[in-house]
Amino acid sequence: MRQQKTNDIILQTATKLVSFIILLFSFYLFLAGHNAPGGGFVGGLITSSAIVLLLLAFDLKTVKSILPVNFIYVAAVGLLIAIATGAGSFLFGAPFLTHTFGHFHLPVLGNTELATATLFDLGVYLVVVGVTMTIIQTIGEEE
Amino acid sequence: MNGNEISEFITVFLMLIGSIISVISAVGIIRFPDVYTRSHAATKSSTLAVLLTLVGAFLYFFITESLVSVRLILGIVFVFLTSPVAGHLIIRAAYRSNVKLADSTVEDELKDALHQKD
Numbered sequence: 481m482r483q484q485k486t487n488d489i490i491l492q493t494a495t496k497l498v499s500f501i502i503l504l505f506s507f508y509l510f511l512a513g514h515n516a517p518g519g520g521f522v523g524g525l526i527t528s529s530a531i532v533l534l535l536l537a538f539d540l541k542t543v544k545s546i547l548p549v550n551f552i553y554v555a556a557v558g559l560l561i562a563i564a565t566g567a568g569s570f571l572f573g574a575p576f577l578t579h580t581f582g583h584f585h586l587p588v589l590g591n592t593e594l595a596t597a598t599l600f601d602l603g604v605y606l607v608v609v610g611v612t613m614t615i616i617q618t619i620g621e622e623e
Numbered sequence: 624m625n626g627n628e629i630s631e632f633i634t635v636f637l638m639l640i641g642s643i644i645s646v647i648s649a650v651g652i653i654r655f656p657d658v659y660t661r662s663h664a665a666t667k668s669s670t671l672a673v674l675l676t677l678v679g680a681f682l683y684f685f686i687t688e689s690l691v692s693v694r695l696i697l698g699i700v701f702v703f704l705t706s707p708v709a710g711h712l713i714i715r716a717a718y719r720s721n722v723k724l725a726d727s728t729v730e731d732e733l734k735d736a737l738h739q740k741d
Contacts, residue, residue: 490708490711490712491708491712494704494705494708497704498701498704498705501697501700501701501704504697505694505697508693
């Protein structure tokens with residue numbers, strides 16, 4: 481059969497809107513992980529699913545021009561952050577991976593509780609996004 | 624307590640209507656003759672059923688615990704946006720791979736439009 485000309489305008493327009501909702505939701509889950517279901521792993525998976533949706537609606541080259549990132553480096557940076565937050569406890573004479581928290585007064589948010597476990601979660605998040613996107617882009621590339 | 628009972632009645636009513644509509648949608652998927660009419664039953668009425676159930680759950684948590692669940696609002700918007708697009712894509716794929724229309728079909732305008740181009 482002859483190759484029909486594709487016209488994906490409905491999918492592409494819906495993707496442009498929906499991917500923002502998915503990214504927002506993944507950010508929410510990432511921040512909510514301390515006191516509610518969520519965290520770095522699920523947040524990273526949902527972020528990469530938003531990028532996969534972009535990959536489905538557009539092609540690999542377009543997504544690479546939107547996100548000019550090598551995802552292997554993203555995974556490496558995530559591992560580095562996770563190790564650094566673990567090793568940072570040595571500076572205070574505490575055992576490896578000791579985490580603390582404190583209450584701070586931020587300009588807009590007011591009194592917030594900030595924990596160093598969030599930084600470790602950021603490492604997990606970056607590793608999950610990097611690994612998932614590396615796998616999918618490697619499979620998706622032709623030949 | 625009277626206002627609380629009325630609000631509970633509203634949420635229960637919404638959820639009941641939602642589940643009845645989803646049963647109707649399932650019956651439609653079984654009984655319609657071809658892919659296109661089945662997807663008509665599947666996408667439209669299931670979307671409405673999910674939306675009604677989510678609105679019921681949102682109102683319930685809003686009234687009983689005065690909790691505005693942003694996740695439920697996002698879910699309502701998300702399902703409302705995505706499920707027609709998903710139905711459109713499935714049916715488009717079916718039409719492009721030459722799935723036959725039902726025998727009772729009168730007219731196929733898309734076929735004329737596609738062949739006019741070349």
